[in-house]
Amino acid sequence: MKNPQDVRLGDGSPGGGLKDNEPQIDMKRMRAYRLKRTRQELARLELAGVVLYDPLNVRYATGTRNMSIHCMHTPSRFCFVPVEGPVTLFEYRTAQHLVHGIETIHELRPAVSWNYFSAGPNRHERAKKWAAELADVIAETCGKDARRIGFDHLDPLGTDLIRSHGIEVLDGQEPLEFARAVKSDDEIAAMKVSVAVCEAGMYEMQQAMRPGITENQLWAILHEVNIASGGEWIETRLLSSGSRTNPWMQECGDKLIRPGELVAFDTDLVGPLGYCADISRTWFCGPGKPTDEQKRLYGIAHDQVEHNLSQVKAGMTFKEMSEKGKQLTDEFVKNRYVSMAHGVGLADEYPVVAYPQDFGGTAGYDGMIEENMCLCFESYVGADGGHEGVKLEQQVRVTKTGCEVLSSYPYEDELLN
Numbered sequence: 001m002k003n004p005q006d007v008r009l010g011d012g013s014p015g016g017g018l019k020d021n022e023p024q025i026d027m028k029r030m031r032a033y034r035l036k037r038t039r040q041e042l043a044r045l046e047l048a049g050v051v052l053y054d055p056l057n058v059r060y061a062t063g064t065r066n067m068s069i070h071c072m073h074t075p076s077r078f079c080f081v082p083v084e085g086p087v088t089l090f091e092y093r094t095a096q097h098l099v100h101g102i103e104t105i106h107e108l109r110p111a112v113s114w115n116y117f118s119a120g121p122n123r124h125e126r127a128k129k130w131a132a133e134l135a136d137v138i139a140e141t142c143g144k145d146a147r148r149i150g151f152d153h154l155d156p157l158g159t160d161l162i163r164s165h166g167i168e169v170l171d172g173q174e175p176l177e178f179a180r181a182v183k184s185d186d187e188i189a190a191m192k193v194s195v196a197v198c199e200a201g202m203y204e205m206q207q208a209m210r211p212g213i214t215e216n217q218l219w220a221i222l223h224e225v226n227i228a229s230g231g232e233w234i235e236t237r238l239l240s241s242g243s244r245t246n247p248w249m250q251e252c253g254d255k256l257i258r259p260g261e262l263v264a265f266d267t268d269l270v271g272p273l274g275y276c277a278d279i280s281r282t283w284f285c286g287p288g289k290p291t292d293e294q295k296r297l298y299g300i301a302h303d304q305v306e307h308n309l310s311q312v313k314a315g316m317t318f319k320e321m322s323e324k325g326k327q328l329t330d331e332f333v334k335n336r337y338v339s340m341a342h343g344v345g346l347a348d349e350y351p352v353v354a355y356p357q358d359f360g361g362t363a364g365y366d367g368m369i370e371e372n373m374c375l376c377f378e379s380y381v382g383a384d385g386g387h388e389g390v391k392l393e394q395q396v397r398v399t400k401t402g403c404e405v406l407s408s409y410p411y412e413d414e415l416l417n
Contacts, residue, residue, distance in 0.1 A: 030186035031063035041175035048146035135165035194271025201225035215252035230272035280393030
């Protein structure tokens with residue numbers, strides 16, 4: 001297991017130096033790559049530009065961040081990225097100093113906020129000002145005939161007002177999902193920083209796990225290590241113990257962890273450079289030995305994850321990958337996880353690889369696995385009406401011939417043997 005003291009480089013920077021022959025992160029090069037990817041996808045979809053409000057999309061396209069969680073529910077900053085030409089960032093009005101010197105930003109303007117929290121009864125007038133200014137920027141940047149503009153988030157008032165300026169409102173999330181799906185070497189190195197910090201937090205959690213600690217207390221340790229290492233946030237509260245491990249997706253609470261119980265969790269951790277470490281493990285809380293049933297569940301989940309990641313390679317379709325995956329028996333199908341695998345980058349991202357039985361409905365869709373996608377292989381094994389369940393997940397980088405496993409935290413020998 002990693003000791004948490006091992007996640008710092010000699011120069012004091014967090015994470016990263018897992019091997020001294022791995023490339024170090026060139027932030028300027030990474031920003032250039034991500035902006036180029038964004039523009040390539042805009043061109044593919046014949047969009048003149050895209051307006052981005054989602055702070056993850058803003059960060060991807062511009063390399064800037066500010067109050068990310070706040071902006072997820074209170075849209076206070078946004079950017080306009082044209083397929084060609086200067087990028088304009090509309091920043092929170094007292095925080096423009098935060099992005100000075102970032103080469104991806106060519107023009108900086110104070111953002112007009114017109115959500116109800118910010119504008120109240122003046123919302124409509126503020127929104128009209130927003131639409132007029134944005135339409136002017138689009139015309140100045142892309143030309144007066146530019147009409148096809150993507151938006152990743154836009155409510156009905158904004159949609160109506162921007163359309164009144166002759167702009168066609170189109171989906172802006174699709175190009176960003178496709179752009180974000182294929183990572184550069186710098187992005188992989190940044191992701192490894194998050195994985196290193198995450199696994200250091202997992203180590204501390206496992207050292208602290210004992211009968212009588214609450215689920216909340218155990219989960220707080222992961223947050224503490226992440227924040228202390230320069231990390232940003234954790235997307236979920238998925239830690240449960242004993243009977244609360246079945247079914248999956250129960251948030252941690254004040255339940256006391258008892259001896260002889262399984263403890264399962266899913267990290268969903270956004271680390272120091274904004275990349276996600278999405279790793280799941282299930283542990284046994286001693287003293288004592290796991291039961292045969294606990295080991296049976298763990299063995300099935302372990303075999304499914306390891307088999308499925310061994311099958312992946314660039315050039316496969318999602319459906320082919322799903323069909324080649326290890327399938328669950330009828331005992332566990334009802335409680336299966338929502339996907340066999342999914343993309344990961346700044347958060348959980350495109351694609352989602354569904355179970356075979358979900359294709360043809362609303363859950364499954366096809367596509368192509370590409371080199372340098374990063375995927376998380378998931379398994380949840382818990383019988384319908386069963387007492388406990390096991391959650392495991394590994395994070396990988398897709399290569400031409402297979403995959404590189406990025407998550408190195410060990411499985412539990414006492415649950416495998």
